[in-house]
Amino acid sequence: METIERPVVAERPAAPQADGPTLVGLGRPPYKTLFWRKLQDNLVQGFSVAALALAVGVMVWILATILIRGSEALSWDFLTTVSAPHGFKGGIGNALVGTLYVTLFAALIAVPPAICAGIWLAEFGKRSRLADTLRFSANVMMGMPSIVVGLFVYMILVVPMGANSGLAGSVALAILMFPVVMRTTEDMLMMVPDTLRESGLALGLTRCRVTLQIICRAARNGMVTGVLLAVARVSGETAPLLFTAQFAKGWPTHFFTGPTANIPVLINDYGMSNFEDLQTAGWGASLVIAALVLSINIIARVAFRDKKD
Amino acid sequence: MDTPRQEPQIKIRARKLSFFYEGGHQALFENDLDIPERRITAVIGPSGCGKSTHLRTYNRIYSLHRGQRAEGEVLLDGQNILDPKTDLLTLRRRVGMIFQKPTPFPMSVFDNVAYPLRLHFKLGRKEIEERVEAALQGASLWDEVKDQLRKSGLALSGGQQQRLCIARAIAAEPEVLLMDEPTSAIDPVATLKIEDLVLRLRERFTIVIVTHNMQQAARISDRTAFFYKGRIVEVGPTKQIFTAPREKKTEEYITGRFG
Amino acid sequence: MRDRFNFEIESLKQRLLDLATSADRALVRALRAVDGSAPADDARSVIASDAAIDAEEVAIEEECLKLMALYQPVAGDLRLIVTILKVNGEIERVADMASNIAARAIDMAEAHVPPEARFDFAPMLERAHKMLRGALDAFVCHRSDLARKIILEDDAVDALNAAHYANARDRLLKDPALANYTLDCVTVSHCIERIADIATNICEDVVYLEEGQIVRHQKRIQA
Numbered sequence: 044m045e046t047i048e049r050p051v052v053a054e055r056p057a058a059p060q061a062d063g064p065t066l067v068g069l070g071r072p073p074y075k076t077l078f079w080r081k082l083q084d085n086l087v088q089g090f091s092v093a094a095l096a097l098a099v100g101v102m103v104w105i106l107a108t109i110l111i112r113g114s115e116a117l118s119w120d121f122l123t124t125v126s127a128p129h130g131f132k133g134g135i136g137n138a139l140v141g142t143l144y145v146t147l148f149a150a151l152i153a154v155p156p157a158i159c160a161g162i163w164l165a166e167f168g169k170r171s172r173l174a175d176t177l178r179f180s181a182n183v184m185m186g187m188p189s190i191v192v193g194l195f196v197y198m199i200l201v202v203p204m205g206a207n208s209g210l211a212g213s214v215a216l217a218i219l220m221f222p223v224v225m226r227t228t229e230d231m232l233m234m235v236p237d238t239l240r241e242s243g244l245a246l247g248l249t250r251c252r253v254t255l256q257i258i259c260r261a262a263r264n265g266m267v268t269g270v271l272l273a274v275a276r277v278s279g280e281t282a283p284l285l286f287t288a289q290f291a292k293g294w295p296t297h298f299f300t301g302p303t304a305n306i307p308v309l310i311n312d313y314g315m316s317n318f319e320d321l322q323t324a325g326w327g328a329s330l331v332i333a334a335l336v337l338s339i340n341i342i343a344r345v346a347f348r349d350k351k352d
Numbered sequence: 353m354d355t356p357r358q359e360p361q362i363k364i365r366a367r368k369l370s371f372f373y374e375g376g377h378q379a380l381f382e383n384d385l386d387i388p389e390r391r392i393t394a395v396i397g398p399s400g401c402g403k404s405t406h407l408r409t410y411n412r413i414y415s416l417h418r419g420q421r422a423e424g425e426v427l428l429d430g431q432n433i434l435d436p437k438t439d440l441l442t443l444r445r446r447v448g449m450i451f452q453k454p455t456p457f458p459m460s461v462f463d464n465v466a467y468p469l470r471l472h473f474k475l476g477r478k479e480i481e482e483r484v485e486a487a488l489q490g491a492s493l494w495d496e497v498k499d500q501l502r503k504s505g506l507a508l509s510g511g512q513q514q515r516l517c518i519a520r521a522i523a524a525e526p527e528v529l530l531m532d533e534p535t536s537a538i539d540p541v542a543t544l545k546i547e548d549l550v551l552r553l554r555e556r557f558t559i560v561i562v563t564h565n566m567q568q569a570a571r572i573s574d575r576t577a578f579f580y581k582g583r584i585v586e587v588g589p590t591k592q593i594f595t596a597p598r599e600k601k602t603e604e605y606i607t608g609r610f611g
Numbered sequence: 612m613r614d615r616f617n618f619e620i621e622s623l624k625q626r627l628l629d630l631a632t633s634a635d636r637a638l639v640r641a642l643r644a645v646d647g648s649a650p651a652d653d654a655r656s657v658i659a660s661d662a663a664i665d666a667e668e669v670a671i672e673e674e675c676l677k678l679m680a681l682y683q684p685v686a687g688d689l690r691l692i693v694t695i696l697k698v699n700g701e702i703e704r705v706a707d708m709a710s711n712i713a714a715r716a717i718d719m720a721e722a723h724v725p726p727e728a729r730f731d732f733a734p735m736l737e738r739a740h741k742m743l744r745g746a747l748d749a750f751v752c753h754r755s756d757l758a759r760k761i762i763l764e765d766d767a768v769d770a771l772n773a774a775h776y777a778n779a780r781d782r783l784l785k786d787p788a789l790a791n792y793t794l795d796c797v798t799v800s801h802c803i804e805r806i807a808d809i810a811t812n813i814c815e816d817v818v819y820l821e822e823g824q825i826v827r828h829q830k831r832i833q834a
Contacts, residue, residue, distance in 0.1 A: 169418065238451045241413050242517065245449035246468045246524055247441045261458040567683060594685045596823020603686045608613050 106333070113330025116323045122331070125293060126304065129318040135328045141295040141304040142332070145209050145288055146278045148298070149216035154270055157221045161228025161266075166254050178229075181222035192218050193283035201287060209295055209303030212288025216277040223276065227269030231262040264347040271343035275336045281307035306332045360388035363528060363558040364410060365427040371405050371582075374419030379405045381582045382424065387528075392550065392559045394573030394590065396566060398605065402582040403562045407530050410560065411447040412440060428528070445472050448526035452533040454513030456505030456520075461488075461497050464505040464516055468524040483523060491519035492549050511542025518549065522557070529553065531561040535568065547572050566606055570594045578602045616682050620691060623674050624751075627695055627702070630667050631747050633660070634702045637709040638743075638806070642736050644716035645799055647729075651720050657713035661706055668703040672696060694820040698750060701809045701816075705743065708802045708809075715795040715802075722792040730778070730796040732803065735771040738764065739803045742810035749814060755821035758814035762826075768807035775800035 120134055127133025160177065168174025196215040201207055235258050243253035259266070289302040290312060297303070306328050313325030364387035371380035380402045387393050395403040405414070412433065414420045425432045433443055445468075457464050465484045469475055475483065484501075488494040493515040497508070505516055514534060521529060531550070535543040543565075551572055553559060563569050569576050569590065576593040578586045578601070586599045597603045604610055637657045643649035644657070675696045678684065684692055742764050749758040775796065782793045815827045 236453065236455070237416075238453055239455050239457075241416060242449070242451055242455040243457070244416060244440075245411055245413055245444055245451075246520065247444040247472060249441065252471075257457050263458075566685065570685065592823075595689060597686050606685045607688045608616075 109326065109330050109333055112323070112326035113328075116327025117330060121324070121327055126309065126324075127292075129316070129321055133324070135306065135309060135324065135331065137291065137294045137304040138306045138309040138328065139331065141209060141288070141291070142278060142306045144295055144298050145212045145216060145284070145303060145305055146274060148210070148213035149220060149277060150270070150274050152213060153217035153220035153273075154224055157224035158228050158266065158270075160221075161225045162232065162254060162259070164225070164229040165232035166250075166258070178226075181225055184218070184222040185226075188282070189215075189219060189280050190282035190285070193286045196283065197286035204300070206300060207287060207289040207302040208300055209288050209298035209305075210300075212284045212303060212305065215283035215287045216280060219277050219280065219283065220273045223273040224270055227273070228262075228266050231265030231269060232258060234265065235261045268343045268347045271339055271347070275339040275343070278339070279307055279332055279336050281311050284308050285311070360391050362386045363389040363429065364560075365430075366406070366409075366424070367427065368424035369406070369409060369426060370423040371402070371409060371414075372421050372423070374417070379582050380409075380422075383582075383584050385577055385584055385587060387558060387560055388575065389558050390554060390556070391574040392554050392561060392572055394569035394576045395560065395562045395579060396564075396569050396576060396605075397579030398610070399564075401579040403579045404532050405582075406579065407532055407560060407562050409434070410528065410530055411444050411449055412438070413444075413449060415440070445524055446526055447528040447530060448521035448524060449530040450514070450517055450521055450532065450534045453537050454510060454517050456508070456513050456516050458504070458506060460502050461505050461508070461516060462501040465519050465523050468520060472524055487519040487523035488516075490522050490553070491515045492545065492552075493519055509542070511538050511545060514538055514542070514546060515549065518546075518553075522553070526557065528558045528560070531559065533562055533564060536564055543568070566594075578605060580605070616678070616684070616688070619678055620688070620695075623671065623678065623695060624691075626667070626671055626674070627699055628747070628751065630664065630671065630699070631702050631705075633664055633667075634706040634709065635744070635747075637661070637664070637706055638712075638740065641709040641713040641716060642732070642740070644713055645719065645732060647720065651717050654713035654716045654720075658710045661710040664703060664706040668699055671699045675699070690820045690823060694750070694816045697816050698813050701813050705806060705809055708806050712799050712802050715799050719792055719795050719799075722789070722795075724789060724792050728786075728789065730775065730800075732775075732796075732799060735768060735775070735800065735803050738768050738771070739807040739810065742768070742807050743813075746810040746813035746817065749817045750820070753821055755818045758817040758821075759826075761814045762811050762818075765807050765811045768804055772800050772804040 122134060122139060123136045124132075124134030125137045126135060164174050164177060168177065192215050196211050196218070200211040200214060204211070239261060240253055240258060243257045244250070248257075284305055284307055288305050288308065290308045291297075291302040291304045293304075295303040310325050310328050310332070313321040313328070316322065316325075364385075366383050366385040366387075369380055369383040369385075370378060372378050383402075383406055385406070395407065397403045408414045409422045409426055410428075410433075412422075414422070422434050424434070426434050428443070428447065432438075457467060459467070462484055465487050466480050469480050469483055485494060485498075488497060493512060496512060497503075497516075500507075505513065508516060514537075518529075518534075534550075535546050538546065547568060550559060550561065561569075561573065573590045575587065576590045577584055578593065578597075578599070580601055586593065586597060586602045588598070592598075593602060594606060597606065637660055640649060640653045641657045644651065644654035675692050678692055682688070742761050745757065745761045749755070749761065779793050779797045779800075783790055786793075812827075815825075818824060818826045
């Protein structure tokens with residue numbers, strides 16, 4: 044029989060002792076003072092709180108000023124009567140309706156193509172050269188001063204038509220809205236996890252069905268929020284309307300062909316006037332537009348928040 | 353897990369299957385693998401070994417992503433599905449897939465399951481209702497959701513969502529079910545429920561399950577394939593792989609020496 | 612965790628080998644008592660030491676169960692724990708055999724049989740003992756080839772056992788006065804044959820441990 048040279052049962056190596064390296068203790072050195080660390084902590088905290096207080100303070104100041112000055116002018120008549128020159132009793136009714144017209148029509152022009160473009164960017168364009176170009180130009184457009192957009196629309200629309208019009212104002216606002224809505228749509232769609240797309244495709248759905256019926260539905264709340272925020276943003280824009288919608292003394296009956304009253308321009312005009320009654324009306328209009336923008340913001344953030352349950 | 357039934361047919365045969373990601377990075381190297389019909393085949397291996405990538409060729413779901421391509425053959429009932437002429441919609445009706453994270457559609461529990469039914473079959477309202485119930489029963493979910501069919505699928509718990517996805521997948525009456533780490537985002541109790549479910553589904557479907565959980569592979573599968581760095585190191589009956597693997601690398605992996 | 616498991620299983624293996632050493636020592640002393648080269652007191656101490664070996668066997672089994680429950684070992688680790696568990700039981704039986712032999716040795720010493728009439732267990736003993744040590748060596752050194760060879764040795768010991776039986780039958784007929792002694796010898800021979808069997812079992816466990824293949828009962832089918 045073959046045997047092993049060293050009989051193992053009789054004499055064996057010692058059992059393994061510990062597992063892993065042993066910890067070497069060096070003893071406990073003297074403690075550092077905590078003073079500086081705590082001071083640093085307190086300073087950083089103090090600065091943050093101060094900065095926050097400043098920002099919130101300015102906001103409260105603005106809102107309070109608008110509220111105090113504006114509430115003087117506010118009444119049902121103020122909201123429903125047509126604007127009037129100095130010395131006559133007038134309201135902002137025509138400007139309010141005009142702003143609604145201009146903004147809603149801008150949304151009508153900008154939102155559908157912007158959403159389609161956003162879908163294309165997120166679902167199909169992705170990292171292609173064309174998509175990157177589109178994204179880059181959207182970023183450029185978003186950084187463009189709004190008065191430049193106003194001038195541009197003045198050139199291409201007001202000059203050929205020979206008249207200022209509410210439509211031109213809408214086009215200017217639409218140009219401002221388009222990149223915002225497109226990018227938020229894209230962002231919202233990109234946030235939908237790829238596995239949702241894959242699980243749609245894995246069930247035998249076409250790409251088109253997956254996009255429209257599943258992905259857009261999953262991103263719906265985010266997309267609506269994006270649109271509302273874009274509307275809120277442009278509804279207070281003044282500069283693009285100065286050359287386009289301009290202003291009209293009467294109700295906005297010639298939206299497509301003539302100047303159309305709107306609140307931002309009204310505030311601009313009244314604010315710069317020397318008459319106290321017009322200035323008061325300007326404050327009232329400021330309060331109305333601020334409340335409008337604020338409520339759209341709140342609706343967008345509260346009503347269309349993505350609920351988990 | 354081996355029952356003394358007759359030798360099963362081979363449902364899927366992968367032959368010299370290689371896979372490339374965008375930029376030519378090769379993720380699979382000439383994989384050969386047989387998937388027996390109505391058996392559970394587990395695919396194990398360390399992260400990044402290509403096990404999910406391999407699975408994702410079986411329904412060509414990778415084609416969603418730009419620049420990914422597969423070479424070689426994947427024969428489903430003898431027909432090469434990597435052939436560009438393969439109709440993807442039909443392929444994916446036959447080969448269903450469950451993902452790592454539950455992916456209920458943003459619609460009601462009922463509509464989630466009814467969706468593939470309306471998509472693939474000509475059915476009346478009544479028949480759809482019956483089939484939705486059957487699919488939810490099949491996924492062991494009916495008793496828990498029968499009173500909340502109108503509720504959003506997203507409102508269910510993680511484990512329920514995953515079973516909803518299984519119900520949705522089996523509603524389409526597939527032949528093969530691919531599961532890509534179906535329990536890795538789910539708590540242990542829900543995991544055991546899904547494992548029980550998978551074992552029951554074995555009666556009707558050919559199942560391929562990718563898993564990080566080796567005990568899971570050991571518990572539920574009939575055969576196990578071990579992947580390492582894009583290659584199949586060892587394939588065999590699960591019992592053999594987990595008691596006496598032939599390859600040293602397999603042994604090292606399943607006993608936790610690496611990975 | 613891997614390190615911890617390795618450490619625990621290595622310690623367990625060492626404990627098992629300690630147990631094997633104790634059992635081996637008991638066996639050697641029992642055998643010396645049988646051939647009269649050691650006093651009967653030695654035989655009594657073998658019987659007394661059996662309780663400690665039994666206790667250690669239980670402790671090792673509990674340790675194995677604990678490791679299985681805590682680490683759920685697979686593959687080679689699983690086979691190692693299962694082998695330790697089984698070899699542990701086999702070694703306990705070696706100790707049982709040793710104390711059986713020791714008990715017989717005490718009776719045999721009191722029988723005062725003339726030296727020329729004594730049974731010669733030396734060749735059988737040597738073979739069985741060598742098989743047992745070989746089996747444990749194969750276990751420690753991962754030598755399944757060695758284990759397979761040792762399994763084949765079992766037949767020789769069986770033959771020697773059969774020879775002792777035949778011899779004993781003749782003796783009983785020829786010299787009934789020594790019947791008690793002769794029957795003790797039959798028991799001792801049987802015990803030694805059991806030790807060879809135990810060595811065979813351990814070897815089969817070693818083959819399973821190293822090759823993952825269950826070879827038990829195959830030899831008997833062939834034979």
